Amino acid sequence: MRIAELSDRSGVPIPTIKYYLREGLLPPGELIGRNQARYQERHLHRLRLIRALREVGGLSVAATREVVSVLDSPASGRHEQVGMAHRAVVRRVAADPDDPQWRDARRRAEAWVRELGWRVEPDAPALDQLAGVFLAAARLGDEWLLAQLPRYAEAGLRLAEVEVPPTLALADPAESMAAVAVGTVLGEALLAAVRLLAHEHVSATWRPTPERPAAPDRSATPPAGECAPRNGADADPHPPPVG
């Protein structure tokens, strides 16, 4: 197909496609004549992947290039694939490595992961992000968030246990990398959206337990509260306004 069809089917404007070609996000089409090139279905799929990473995942063009460049490179190990996807996804923390507060937060992040028994490289980019959260929480005087760490660890691990094995089972490295990228990036957006929706649901249906009324302050061990049923519309006394 020519560039116009690529643009129509992907919804990406032609100048933007040319921009992605220049930036190396999209491999060039097969040159037919001096000013004619032919694009295949894989170009269309790549374009859709680029848009998904950019718009849903919020990746920058540079981060997207990092991800898709691994798709084009001959072969790389699982570890590199995962590391690449993580490096593209984590929010860059502008931290001074000499700042003692930062070093302390970073050290605590490593210590916490070690306590969990998780097998993680010391230079994992997610450790920086975790340290950034630790540092911000400490500066804001929010000890509640850190008290709930085990909950987050459990949620993350349960998700990882279903997210990771399917990608490890893939034989083709390119396919594996694509699965890692999509799973990591779209999975994060999906989880974030679902968490927000759950927040709204709990916020709308929660009421304080009579025997243990609402506490005046937000201590490290808050009351559990009573929530609406976990699942199933049948058990919900409140008809959902959605739809």
Added chain:
Amino acid sequence: MRIAELSDRSGVPIPTIKYYLREGLLPPGELIGRNQARYQERHLHRLRLIRALREVGGLSVAATREVVSVLDSPASGRHEQVGMAHRAVVRRVAADPDDPQWRDARRRAEAWVRELGWRVEPDAPALDQLAGVFLAAARLGDEWLLAQLPRYAEAGLRLAEVEVPPTLALADPAESMAAVAVGTVLGEALLAAVRLLAHEHVSATWRPTPERPAAPDRSATPPAGECAPRNGADADPHPPPVG
């Protein structure tokens, strides 16, 4: 304190503080003379909150202003607070409301939430983000992600059940809003970091089950696989390389 001390203690350069004052992120200090103002501890705390939202949460200056403006406004209901925090956090989806594909994805998002029995407003911004994920997954031909939706729902709900009630228990609206903002934004960053670390851990310790070897393709119902122990360094056969 004067602006220099504010800058020193917060780590934010003076021109940036002036910029935040202009943009209305930071309330002005108490004017002493024609060119002297005094700042309090609350200004320092606000500055730290701004930096946390910006650097850890990745919020734009405009979104940060939306959040902190609610802190300054007299009083607003819980619902507005949660809605504000969500609107600031969700990734903007540039979707054409007339696109039938988009409408279908959006409709499926609403239907799924309704099936869960969750009480969510139809105009919740997270529904747009969820629809964006649905649409991207459909375009990429990734049906696996959608097959795992119940896992994400469970993870999101369990998190929300511990994250939301403590903020609802707060009496002071300003304090409540601050807790909602910090919990929503920092919690998302924390969850994302922990999920990435868990990915790395599972990726490093997983091996296919002998009786059911690695499947050649990534079907909608992948093999469960065998993972390292959930918790506790004692049970972990692999000494963690961290530290």
Added chain:
DNA sequence: CACTATCGGATAGTAGCACTATCCACTATC
């Protein structure tokens, strides 16, 4: 008191990002 540093406030400038527009010589197609 003089002198220097700093202040609040205003205006202007900058760097980076992600496109977007225009131009060109050429070519496919009606």
Added chain:
DNA sequence: GATAGTGGATAGTGCTACTATCCGATAGTG
């Protein structure tokens, strides 16, 4: 053979988030 479209190059745009500079006034110091 007119017209629209093509690949490739270069330049320009709009936005965001700061930074820099200047000003007259004032605080602190000796």
